[in-house]
Amino acid sequence: MDRAARLSLALERQDGRCLWCGRAFGRLITPTTDHLVPRLKGGPSITANEVAACRRCNADRGHTGPVDWLDECRRRPDRSPQTALLATLLDELDTELDRSGGRRRARQYLTSQLRRLHNTDS
Secondary structure (H helix, E strand, O other): OOHHHHHHHHHHHOOOEOOOOOOEOOOOOOEEEEEOOOHHHOOOOOHHHEEEEEHHHHHHHOOOOHHHHHHHHHHOOOOOOOHHHHHHHHHHHHHHHHHHOOOHHHHHHHHHHHHHHHHHHO
C-alpha cells in the first residue's frame, strides 16, 4: 500500500481530524503523515504506525514520543487531542508488531510508551 492510501485510511480512522489538535482537515488545514513510533526510533511506514496530523502539529512534535506529545497537547488550550483514539491506535500497533515480528527497536520504544500511557491514565 502506498503512502497516499495509508494517509487516506488514517483520515477515515480519525474522522478527518488531526489526532493531536482535533482540527478538521480542509482546504486550509491539510493532513500530513505522522508516525506514532518515529522513524528515528525504528518505526515502520505501515498503516498501523501512521496517523494524520496537521502540518503545525507534525512539525511541532518532531521526534517527541506520542505520550509526551499527548501531554503537551493536553496543556495547550488550542488543542483537543483524541486521547482515547491514540490509546487504541498504540494498542493496535503493538498487536501488529507482535504479529509481524522483528522491529525490535520499535517494539521496545512502543512498550515504554504504552507503559507510560497506561500509568498516566490510572
